[in-house]
Amino acid sequence: MTSLYDHGAQKFPDAGLLASSLGRGWGGLAAELRTHPACDIPDICSRQTEITFAVRGTGGGMVERRGNGRFQATPSRSGALWLCPKGVNEDQIRLTEAIPEVLHVYIPDDQIDALSGLASRPVAFDENIYRAGLEDEFVRQICVRILGELREETAGGSLLMEHLASVLVTHISGSYTDHCIEKRGGGIVGALDQRRLKRVQDYIEDNLETDLTVAEIASVACLSRYHFARAFRTAVGESPNSYIGSRRINRALSLLSSSEMSLVEIAFVCRFSSQAAFARAFRRQLGKTPGEYRRSR
Missing domain, CATH: 1.10.10.60 (Homeodomain-like)
Incomplete structure (x- = not known):
């Protein structure tokens, strides 16, 4: 799990770290709460699947990014969501205004591999799920729950995070990959x-x-x-x-x-x-x- 945190430190060298799940024994995912200045983030090839949630955003700022040639621009207002799968080469990330609080959730490969073992064929979190301005209240509420545990640790936090990681990966697969249209055995449903x-x-x-x-x-x-x-x-x-x-x-x-x-x-x-x-x-x-x-x- 340490490599998950290495990714955050490498990708956001100018961002302040407000809280981290490092050392809490979480299973299935890692999380960091950061504060981001207005800046251009260095080019990076994503080493982890990442969900980003603007906890406290801006009034008129924008997040502009380009991954594998796909340009996206999203208002950095509170509640905004971004999804970046592992392996996407982001050669442009620009924050036009400072964002006070941003939650970064990192999902390790073994969570996706575990879901693949239950599916009719391997689950692919590839560039097709590179999304910005995601309107997904289910993902948003999971991020809120992760944030709550990050800010105030509970006795069952590690077990809860492992469960939420599994639910999160299953939901993303079902909503944003072609597994949402197949039954076991490959029947198309829509x-x-x-x-x-x-x-x-x-x-x-x-x-x-x-x-x-x-x-x-x-x-x-x-x-x-x-x-x-x-x-x-x-x-x-x-x-x-x-x-x-x-x-x-x-x-x-x-x-x-x-x-x-x-x-x-x-x-x-x-x-x-x-x-x-x-x-x-x-x-x-x-x-x-x-x-x-x-x-x-």
Whole structure:
């Protein structure tokens, strides 16, 4: 378990350590409570599967990160969740404002291996579960319980943490990997398999500046429009149109940060009907307007 804490110290050299489970005899997971300054975190290849929970966040700050080429930007407000599997190469992590309290939960390989022994085939926590701004109240409440034990140790804390680790890994596997769509024996029960999902996601990324339709994307997955829409929502947790909207906002973030394009031009490139529609969608997702975001950079 010591290597779990080594990972935290290596990844966050400038972060203050407020509390740690090191030396408490926890089984199944490790946890650290840190305070993070506004900074750029050094490039790192993740050596552990990590869940990050903003205990006390910021009013208008952002966390921008890029793992294996996938850029994500998320408001660092209280309650925000991030998921990073082992093996993802993060070459950009930027905190625009200091975050007072952040819980980092590290999951060792043996927990995932134990779940694989119960599944029809090995469970893969790979780059497909690299997620930011996770809206998952179940994971959030588990993090709250881990935080409570970290702050005030109880007699049964070690046993509880081992149980929570098993529940957490099972939930992540069931919600964010293709194991959520299989029964023992491999019967499909409703979602896109990972091969089709990746093909669809790659197509969306390559065509964000065109007028994408659900029918067009469904043809990439070789499914009817109705079947595709249901299968995509089951696999990803949101509708195709909602997912495309989020990806276009991410594209807009990149353009706001790296180009001199006007807001009107960015709205057009990202296929919003007007600058006003772009601003409304941007504020809804990130809590600030495109102009405010650009000025904060």
